[in-house]
Amino acid sequence: MTLQLVGPTSWTQLSATLGYDPRDPFAVRIRFGGRPRAGAPDDGVEWLVARDLLASGLGHPCGDGDVRLWPARTAEDVLFLELRAPSGHALFELSRTALADFVAATEQLVPLGQESDVADMGPELHALLQGEGPDLGGR
Template sequence: MPGCSTRAVLQLVGPTSWTEVRAVLAYDAADPYAVRIRFGGRASRPGVDERRTRHPAAAGLGSGDTGGEDDGVEWMVARDLLHAGLSHPAGDGDVRLWPARTAGDVLFLELRAPSGHALFELSRAVLAGFVADSERLVPIGREADALDVDHELQALLQGEGPETGGR
């Protein structure tokens, strides 16, 4: 199935300074509800088009300091959360997104994990362009149409599912 991706530069908001963090937002129509945000590495989903760069500062995605070329941190977030967060606060728990009150092109993305949390600033235009690209592949509200439920069910019944180890 087709996919799309966008390279982005986010600002990690720190107590005394901000740090530039490069990331790849990746969407795969075979997993129509999810978006993967990969920090410090390359997108891990095969078949995802990484040629698009919508933000001029995003040229040259870094490979991170964690080892091999594909290392990095990846978060999976709901595409509808990203869509909603473009215009109003969205999300609870681990992932939240909201527009800045004062600047038109600024969004804040907060990620929480047991090990801590991070607050990022990112460009609304970059995220809106990425969400629009994903909607051209699978319109919002039509995600179920993109799923091959029969194939997935068959794979699960034959023990070929993604989580077959020891459950």
């Protein structure tokens, strides 16, 4: 997928790869930059985004915190994607049609709303119940 990085004075075209794995049915990976190759440094950046956020953002503003998505008011095929991190933030313009096609393809694998039916939460839940989960620093 091609995205436009919106800058203060110009826009830069970037290539991104969207990935979906039915074994992790709630998540979509958005990878910017090169693909990892054996023996080569990984020069890409990957964001993990909730699939339902992408589906919802096709029609109305959604997201809170690090990832936000909303349709443009004046152009039907334009969405804006904002990504925030402690090191900064980026605003992208992308095709609504391209993202809708991607979301539809993921729904062929796992329909929206049925993610829990295919997600294997057993090992993660067991680890949390046994006190082996991530240390959240007292939260």
